[in-house]
Amino acid sequence: MNTGTGPRKRLHATSPQTGDLPVQAADGVEPTMGSVSLESSPAVPAGDAVTMPRGRRFWNKMRASRRVWGFVAILLVFLCFALVPALFSTAEPLRADLPGRLLRPGTTSAGVTHWLGTDQLGRDVWSRIVYGSRASLTIAFAAVFCAGIIGSTLGVAAGTLRGWVGAVIMRIADMVLSVPFFLLAILTVVVLGPSLVNVVLCLALVRWPRYTRVAYGQTLEAQGREFVRSAVAVGSPPLWVIRKHIIPEVIPAIIVVATLELGLMVLYEASLSFIGLGVQPPAPSWGSMLSDGQQYIGTAWWLATFPGLALFLLVLSVNMLGDFVRDQLDPSERALRS
Amino acid sequence: MPEQAEGVVADGRSAGEAREEVLRVEGLSVAFGRASERVALHDVSLSLRAGEVVALVGESGCGKSLTALSVMGLLPPEAHVLAGSITVCGKEIIGTPERLLRRYRGSAMGMIFQDAMVALNPLQAVGRQIDEALRIHTNLGRGQRRDKVIALLDAVGVPDPTNRLRQLPHQFSGGLRQRIMIAMALIGEPRLIIADEPTTALDVTIQAQILEVLKDVTQARGTAVLFITHDMGVVAEVADRVVVMYGGHVIESADVVETFSTPAHPYTDALLHSVPRTDSVRGVDLPAIPGSVPAPGAAPAGCPFHPRCSDATQECLTMPPLEQVLPDHDVACWHPHTSGRSR
Amino acid sequence: MSMLRRAFASGSARYIAGRVGQAALQLFGVVTIVFVVLRLSGDPARLLVPQQATAEDIARIRTQLGLDASIWEQYLQYLSKLPRFDFGYSYVQGRSAVDLISERLPYTINLALAALLLSMLVGIPVGMASAYFRRRFLGRALMPFVLIGQSMPAFWLGLLLILFFSVRLRWLPSTGFDGLTSLILPAITLASLSMATLARITRSSFLEQLNADYVRTARSRGAGTARVLMGHVLRNSAIPIVTLLGLEIAALLGGAVITETIFAWPGIGQLTVQAIQARDFPVVQAIVIFVAIIYIGVNLLTDMLYAVIDPRVRLAGSGEQV
């Protein structure tokens, strides 16, 4: 068989082609068990992008990107603000001090230095931003969470049930989308009464169809996938298929939408505050600070500028992270199309 | 190149040895990654003469498409050439600026892609897509170009070409789409066609038709064809010469008849024998090759086939050179089968 | 043009009819819900009377407006008038709701189209550039830049623009409608949000298409960057962009409340807020119908545009193979 010269040490004890005998492994080759011959797994250097599980690949990419860490840091700082505002604030955020109103940034009054100035009631702007992050982040995350849960559940339901149930869900989603935001928002706040919780509910009520449309599309697409058919073929009941196969397909797109929505929610809360229906005074939120401050844009620029800056940093971080997540999870970006 | 004496070769085969060399790849190495950490092509050399059909054979990830893309200068951005030279009609490709390469593509060399459904712009009329190369490379008038396109479509067997020019790719069947791909590659009258698995996506009855058309039109023009495939049946059908690749290396290169009668590399040999034949007996196991094809750029050191090779020895942990074992028959193996397979 | 004709061909007629039918049902649902919720949420009569009015005065106004009838009667009466395009008269202004809306329509259209144009002119090229140069500094720097627009509330951005361009520089009018110059500031304000979204959509859509096989095919014919981008990629990546534009235009025509308030722009958005706050039921309902029609119409138009952009998308369903 071999025509080469000289003595040769066989790499394989027996010819692997016979297939029915165990194969001795050489270095770098997978040992085999059982009676059937086996392909070695591709010898891939560790850390290679192609073969790592999705999660680890994601973290590796993330670790590599310094930009991403910058944005994560911003979010973490805001999160700390929201969790323990007292650690970061320099003054009581609610106490009005009328004689000390509209002080420029850096002014010291009554022993407190107002690094970002004071507002129209003499409250410390920095402290209000710190405390306001609680309301703003709560609203943003809670609204996104509620709308995301409601919306994607309905979307998945519409996509799996199809038929008239699906049609009704999707038509209702369309109906909600076709009512002007402010009408819906005002009516919700009017019916429920204004409060932080209701602002969240209101935003969730207005925004769920966005998730529904995405989840619906993803569900339909997932149902065409062969592994879903394969799961059905092994006898998986419908709920199992949804839980194990469809929902994991839907989630990345929903995450992408959610990151886009997160920043928007803060803006929406600002808009609600602009017409007086946002977070109730005197509790600070970035949105209400912005809308209160807008009247002073010509006289006391710091009132709206600093909460605006905080909002910008939040939106920027969330969006850039969203872009990053999307680039990693969902390069085709069907998510945005609805 | 030393022996490019001839000008135009009118007739393909009869010109024999003296035929102009259209493509020469010398010592081409290509790697992926910023630090070239994954070398996907190792020292690949091959050459093509006018009118010749060379089959580049290999399984997924062996580097055959990468070779083709290197020739076209269309390597993906994450890949880059480490070493080597590629000349098409005497012009160097490696290191040539994109602006100049653009002039060669579509005029000196053309490419037929595997899946015409995705390789054609789905939203542009096929006539316009075929015409694009003419618009880019010639100064012909609209009418002249149109006439050329129609004539070529007719030649590749698209019925009613005048009317179908305006249609979009999805309005054609798979076979017709592939004919359009062929016309598109040929419209600029290139000396070299690279056909990357042009029939893999097609049914056997259609495949036969397409192979015939491809042979007919290229032979008539004396076009050299680098035919990439993994199907030994197709190789047998079209090729004059066969170059077998595995794990980014050229491991065997021979005349087509010899490849099938006396494959020298154990891989080529095993490949031919692991497929059921008319004489394979049901219930008797096929002689399978153990293991699996290495991922691109992840072939083991030494001979890339050694983990799967029954003949492998310690020597195989170093890469054997591509050497002539028979006249016009090169093989890269420490233990080549020189007299055909024993079984 | 021929493609346009084909997209609207006979087969589409039935499809469109079906869609319109669905839309009518949807419209009916929206109107009903809004009708009921509005009436549960406040009393327009109290808003119409002067402060010192007595309970009788309020009751009198309610009778006058027909609000003392049961909600069912009111609803049936309302529905019975709809087929004649009679949406009722504004409680506050006494004018027909339709007049109020149509009077503001040109302003809304002007602002919406200007903003849309602006966001396209900026968003699409920025998205294209950031996709094409994604590995270079330019591609990375562009997106944060447009995101600034996305994170500024309209009232803040609008006022900043007014302060700078109108008060400080006196280049552009702060409010009012003196032709094109008046349009610039509100259009920028309004466009800032959709600009960023559009840029992102364009970017992702382009990224997807840039990796498509036909791009390689085109390059194998010797096509250069410009030809590949404009001749091939743009059209192929248009569908998500058109979808977004459709949604944006529907939203913009539905009214940009805050921008309109800041710039005293008499569009549908301002009217919406005024009407809701005054519980001017007929006007609110008319606006709801109007916005829903726009939304549905734009959706339908977007669908038809899909068929023009991508003839494989048949309004009537699957395509044929010859």
Add this chain to the structure above:
Amino acid sequence: MTSSTLSPVLLEAQDVRKVYRIRTPEGHRDLVAVNGLTLALRRGETYGLVGESGCGKSTVAKMLLNLEQPTSGEVTLDGRVITSLRGKEMREVRKDIQVIFQDPFAALNGRMSVFDLVAEPLRVHRSAQGKKLREEVLDLLDLVGLTEEMADRYPRQLSGGQRQRIAIARAIALRPSVIICDEPVSALDVSVQAQILNLMNRLQRELNLTYLFISHDLTLVRYMCERTSVMYLGDIVEDGTTAELFDNPRHPYTQVLLSASPVPIPQSQRPARVKPRGEIPSPLARPSGCPFRTRCPLAQQICAEEVPQLRTITPGHRAACHFAETADVRKLA
């Protein structure tokens, strides 16, 4: 070989027909995917179903698996009609009839580990839990030639052959009697195909499996199957024992198919090919009479007028051609 002809019928399709209503610009049209197909698999045999793309062979697979509802006709498994079964009842039946799909890249959920993939059928049928489940999964992996350490990997880390082994492990997990194999090796590297075919044959012997082997590759069918049906445009045009069918094909389509199939023999050393004319017609526009007549080199007037019935030519060998006794396209080559 002959034993299988004696063994009882296990899976049977009786005149199943699948028609899709398709909306076209010209209105609703009927797409006949499968045009009245009758098929009987005997216990323990491998039955081949051959045809080109669009001939309806995958639709047949889906109907046999009750993943698609036939427009008419019924499928019986071990004497029980399964076409009308739904929900829980059908899920029980699924233990007995399993499938291997063509593309192991698509058929395995990339988010699940190998262990979870193989365990899924056992979990959904609650046939094993905890430690027993783990043992059973490892047994299955062993059975298909994979090692224990594979259990923690994900499909994307595996080669195509390994993935198809996992798909096979899933299919045999519930000890079915029938496995529908829809192009089980056509997505694999050539050098790996033989491993999988060998594995399938071994499992058939060890587990007494019955296979329906669907493929477009004649050489594979010839090697794997005892009996074979050839489909064209939703119809069975010829069936019979594999040996008979390949040695003495009676339908011109089968003959053309055989002739056109590439074989690894240089052109100069084998007989010339017969190439059919034209292309496969759209199932939306089935030709009148014999479906193959538009491409048949032997077509006559009658082929357009009369639908040839599937009739017995020699015992156990049927063909649907008006000229089945005499047809030989190879003479034309």
Add this chain to the structure above:
Amino acid sequence: MSKNSARRRSATALALAPILALLAGCSMGSSGSSNSTDGNGGSAGGAQQTLTIDSPDYPSTLDPGLQYDGSTYPVYRNIYDQLLRRDPDSLEPVAWIATSWEQSSPTTWQFKLRDDVKFSDGSALTARDAAFSLNRILDKDLGSPQFANFSAVKQASAPEDHLLVVETKAPSATLLSYLTTLSIVSETYAKKVGKAGLNEKPMGSGAYTLESTRAGSEVTLARRDTYWGKKPSISKVIFRAVPNLATRVADLQSGRAQLVTTLAADQANQLKSSTANKVLAVPTERVAYLGLNVLGNTPTKDLKVRQAVAAAINYESLIKNLVGGYAKPVGAVLTPLAFGYPGKAANFAYDPAKAKALLAETGNPNPVLNFPASPAYNAQLLQAIQSDLEAVGFKVNITNTDQATYLKKVQSPAHDWGSIRFGRWSCSCLDADGVIYPLFHTGTVWSSYSNKDFDKAVEAGRTNIDPAVRKDAYNTAFSILNRDLPGIGLYQESAIYGASKDLQWKPDAVESLYVDEMTLGGKG
């Protein structure tokens, strides 16, 4: 164009809107004639002077029989003549169309009208027109919101061409005050064009006529050359609706407008330093007050709590810091401008220690006060009040709802709206009757208070015309109010305008905005 066809056409336009939007280009038209808005009325003298006035809202109607809110009245009262005007300084009703008047009985008033007044269509203004204008408001079919102002009137008649007779149901002390708000429409014209026509094409005898309107944003008036009175110096006036306060200020600063209304103190102060603009402010009859719920189940039921609220508020600081000095302290829920103002009451004094003590006495030092509000009210003011109250131990929950919901809530007969509310009250009548009767009389929509003695006193004030008797009645009423504290007067509001330094004008307490009293151009 005929009303009907216009409607049908716009209905079609509405239905086709999505398509029209794309096809038809989009010119922004103004109904009536088009006009070029030459914003700069700037420089001196000349016959052609244009004044642009920014106010927050568009007039809801130009029909003087209907609405008369702060954005509507200032516009149409320049088109129409009123029966009476107020003297800008004394604010007493003075002659205008009515040259003189007398009471022939406690319930019958006779007005002699000018005979040289012509409507802009050339027809003469007669007493019949005046009577018609008044009776029209009283006509229940019109559903006029002004009905409440004239509800004392039984009927008006015109026995002679220039003699108007007004009969009241009972003696009415405020009739003359209200008649200053009565604009006179032409009976013939009104009957001809109907309610809608009067709104869209108003026709009056005033100094200006309507030139054009623009979709809910602009009303342009042009000077009438045939006006009977003094020829106004400004030839054209544009009223523009600019809802956003900061935008109004910017309009003034950028020269877009020469007069902006409804400024807030902070923005006004910003203009003070400007070289081109100035602040015009005048105390009005509008009183800012806190309403306290005496009847509902809330801590404010307890008088001590109400007293604590009154003592907790730092009135001076509110006025000085938040209203920027553009307000005056009051001693009751009434302004000194109004008849019946009782003078400063001792109760309204900032004394946080006292407030704390009072709360301590109640046994609950931290009562929870619910404070419903609407975006219509200055949020920072509410927050300042909240802050003051919380400083003495109250817990104050401000709940904003939109105005419609707010009204429904606070006017609920169940008195379950909360504990305190903020309000700003004016009645255009300069009389205590117009303020404390609707606010505190038992059973009125705003009242969450009930006291028989108080009711008796305000009823006496309402039905008597003898000033001395009335004064007494209101003294009694206010002493009860100041004891029971169902409401707390915070301050007298000012109307604050921003104006170009070119504009010469003296605003008045009733915010009438007569353009014929304004001039543009440098000093003098």
